[in-house]
Amino acid sequence: MITLEDVSKRYFTKSALHNISLDIPKGGITGLVGENGSGKSTILKVLSGLINPSRGSVYIDKTPVTRRIASKVAYLSELDAFYRFYTVQNMVDFQASQFDDFNKNKAEDMLSFMKLDPKSKIKSLSKGNRGRLKIVLTLSREAPVILMDEPLSGLDPMVRESIVKSLISFIDIEEQTVLITTHEVNEMESIFDRVIAIKNGEILGIAHTEDIREKEGLRVVDWMTKHYNS
Amino acid sequence: MTHTFDTSKPIYRQLADQIYWRIIRGDLKAGQKLSSVRDAAIEFSVNPNTASRTYNEMERDGVVETKRGQGTFVTEDQTVLHQLREERKQVRIEEFVREMEAMGFSATDMIHGLKSYVDKEDQSQ
Numbered sequence: 001m002i003t004l005e006d007v008s009k010r011y012f013t014k015s016a017l018h019n020i021s022l023d024i025p026k027g028g029i030t031g032l033v034g035e036n037g038s039g040k041s042t043i044l045k046v047l048s049g050l051i052n053p054s055r056g057s058v059y060i061d062k063t064p065v066t067r068r069i070a071s072k073v074a075y076l077s078e079l080d081a082f083y084r085f086y087t088v089q090n091m092v093d094f095q096a097s098q099f100d101d102f103n104k105n106k107a108e109d110m111l112s113f114m115k116l117d118p119k120s121k122i123k124s125l126s127k128g129n130r131g132r133l134k135i136v137l138t139l140s141r142e143a144p145v146i147l148m149d150e151p152l153s154g155l156d157p158m159v160r161e162s163i164v165k166s167l168i169s170f171i172d173i174e175e176q177t178v179l180i181t182t183h184e185v186n187e188m189e190s191i192f193d194r195v196i197a198i199k200n201g202e203i204l205g206i207a208h209t210e211d212i213r214e215k216e217g218l219r220v221v222d223w224m225t226k227h228y229n230s
Numbered sequence: 231m232t233h234t235f236d237t238s239k240p241i242y243r244q245l246a247d248q249i250y251w252r253i254i255r256g257d258l259k260a261g262q263k264l265s266s267v268r269d270a271a272i273e274f275s276v277n278p279n280t281a282s283r284t285y286n287e288m289e290r291d292g293v294v295e296t297k298r299g300q301g302t303f304v305t306e307d308q309t310v311l312h313q314l315r316e317e318r319k320q321v322r323i324e325e326f327v328r329e330m331e332a333m334g335f336s337a338t339d340m341i342h343g344l345k346s347y348v349d350k351e352d353q354s355q
Contacts, residue, residue, distance in 0.1 A: 028277075028279065029277060161275070164275050165272055165275060168268075168271050168272050168275065168276070168277070168278060169268075169272050173277070173278050173279060190235060190241055190274075190275055190276045190277065190280070191275065191276065191277045192277065193277055193279055209241075210240040210241060210242060210280070210283075213237060213238075213239065213240045213241065214239075214240045217237060217238060218237060219237045222237070
């Protein structure tokens, strides 16, 4: 479903991705883990068509990725991209106007699950509620591919938990292919089907989370550390 | 409620253990319906594929039964439920004994210590 073939990305002189090849099958939740600057966000941006790779090919569902891939890919950015004068409902309506696959009923369900008031102004929302709103806007799209860049970053434990639960509730795990970057590995490993460890723009390893426990007796964090130090 | 899972076992197995614990304690009774796979996934904050594997595992153990179109239920087979309790007891006893042995206590010390503890508990109630 998600394919990278020999992908490299350079920012001027700095190499961000180095000959990455990757094939993620349809369905399930994949965690992309690694230290700051390892290339996690760059992979998501390449997959969402926001940046072009310097070399190599990128495909989503066998289609070469360009900016137009946005119709198949729901991308949650690490940054907030809201009009501050909008209300929550305005923002939902705006998102619905941009994407054909946006399901307004699902958005409504998610807003109440997240206890977000549609009438609230974006500028009056707490950081936690802005984080929740981003999740609503992304997951209300019935896109075949969902990419989430650090959905838990900078949020308090209660918000993080509500987001983790919303991912389980609102992702269609058989139909949607989800790729999530995170530093909160311990909190998210129980929802990952598989993890990909990345370091300095290269893939260190790919494994099923349950295999890491069953065969190696490790948590994902320990598995990652093992690969980082070897 | 956040559930934590340790590293020793796969999560699907630990989830089964947590549900078995509820059955042993009587929070889930013989013949009672379990929550759906998806609801269990949400409650324990695990991947729905993991929860589904747990349900299959429990069914293979004979502790739950899936009735087509109705859901998953705790078995009414008392032999199986009795065995589940006994297994848990053996595991706990073994853990206790291993730890006491590691500290250098003899079997007599253990039995004596256990008896006087239980007697004291009885008196205080």
